[in-house]
Amino acid sequence: MSTYRSSTRTAARRAVVASTAALSLALLTACGGGSDSGDSGKSGEKSAPKDAFSISQKNAWGTTEVKKKPVRVATVSDGDTAIALALGIVPVITPDVEDGGKVAEYKQRAVDGLKAGKLKTYDDTDGTAYEAVAAEAPDIILGMNTWEMDKDYAKLAPIAPVVTYTDKAQADTFTWQDRLRRAAEALGLKEKGEAVIAAAEKTTADAAAAHPEFKGKTYTYAVVHPEQISFQSYASQDPGVFEKFGLVKTDKAKNYGPDRNGISLENLDQLDADVLLVTYPFGDRGVMSPAELEGNKLFTSLKAVKEKHFAVVPSENTLASAIAYPDALSAPWATEQLTPLLAKAVAGK
Template identity: 30%
Template sequence: MASSPLRARRSPRAVPAVLLTAGALLLAGCSTGPAGGGSAGSSGSAAEGATGEFPRTVEHVYGETTIEEAPERVATVSWVNHDVATALGVVPVGVPTTDFGANGTGSTDWFDAALEESGAEAPQTYSETDGINFEAIAALDPDVILGAYSGLTREDYDKLSEIAPVVAYPEDAVAYGTSWQDSTELIGQALGREERAREVVEDVEQQIAETAEQYPELEGTSFVYGTLDPSAADPIIAYTEVDNRPKLLTSLGMVQAEAVTGAAEGKEDEFYVTWSPENADDLVSDVFVSWAAGEDVREDIESDPLLSSIPAVADDALVLQTDEQEVLSVSAASPLSIPWALENVVPDIAEAARTAGGE
């Protein structure tokens, strides 16, 4: 976890009401026990909240998956998927341990808030440091495995399918590039909760619209969302429009820098492009948002003869994100993390937009 937060933590936005109306009974019915702990008894059933008919078939990058009955025991891989399931009223029985971006509980603020509001117990966790934890997932005896947001390979998918039906990422998405809306829709289909998924998406999109109104300076402001690090092999990285970071900013009315859009042409499956430091002054935007391991990186950037020539850096409109949880809330966007990001990430970007506008 980053040791020097970008700024003091703000109070998290309340969990959207629509995420809580599924009821604590449904949420509690899917938990097995505290994170990393043993199994606990359940009260109720996740299947009770499903409104869709079963069996049902969902489509994804590796074909089709048929789910015979409304899942009661849900396991997830990667980020995002456990957030989405919880937002839809189903706390998984098992989820990957959060390493990058974890809070003091080894989870995230937004997931913990939803869990607390629901009254459910925390799911078991398993490490994905060395890849998919097939053994731990199999031990949970899940009814379905969710990977709508993931980088599942065909080999991963086939091996997981020997355990339970698997929902991989959409065919039209890149690995780790599924939008939070598409993840919610796909998982809603798998759980028989399409109506709930639509409500959740509409609610969060409304919050985004309200935030855009709160910060009118964002409208039309150009940006680069990437990474600046003079010591890295690739000192300049910019995320493309298929990545969730630029997707959030464009949803707020901001505009991807033309330089990045041009560099990404013909690279529709790539979520980032590299940029030559020798051409740093051509990377024109009003604002530059960058991850950094610590606040001291700012001095390294500003003292670098090439990176300091990036227009947004020269104009003091560089937003340096040193808090891993801030980065995770946007890069692995979910209907739980986005409201948190609107409170904890967007104000810094709006401040940079005001600086760029001469305020």
């Protein structure tokens, strides 16, 4: 719901990866020995191993064929790293997207839970580092959350099967659940993927049930960008977590869309709602500072502001980014963070 991008998220540890690979080798050796037995000679055929694995997925650039259950998983975006971690996999390499080395709280939780230590990363300043990815000899590459696949696919596909979207437009339109399900299928972890989705959705449902006062309240979500104040909760916007809480968009939302969401200072009254939420940019200075906006006479005259139904969604702790680009790890965490903030705003505290 904003332009913040999470540069833009089966073994849990390298030790487990190694042991799993060794076990797989032993199993394959055993199967190979069995294929020379008298039974196979009589039939003239080799029986397929019980753990045979084969997945085929068409994508926007071709077809991804996965002939063995992946163990070594590489990722090319932070959202893809989130998918791997949520499924209990420690990637062999990921892009270095951390600002000053600070890891988002929800991501650190997952890393700690898997006892992964510090993830191995590559410098993504100039985009995907193909040689670094290739050097890790991945079995599969997750690219469900990247906007660079049109450029990357031809260089990544020779390294390992690439799991990505079926249509280029899905880079923007796929929900985090869609992305997780497609990746989980390619990894042979469909049941685990559904369990992750169910747990996240239960977190939100439980929060909504605990706060019936949210239901039916209108809301506006605005983001102060460097270029403009944006009406982010426009009519066609993915409702995301706000509406899962029971909130609804205002009737003014129909006046705005993804390509026409700027709010001029003389039209700040368009932001009014039962609950008004605002995010200020982290790093780059917005078109207005918090003091300038919250000191503006028209803004302070809004009913939501006067009656204290106004809250700032922080960007420093990555909450604004998690709302804008939810993934398998950030979605339940965003619910945890937003629930008390919304409770105060609805109550006028």
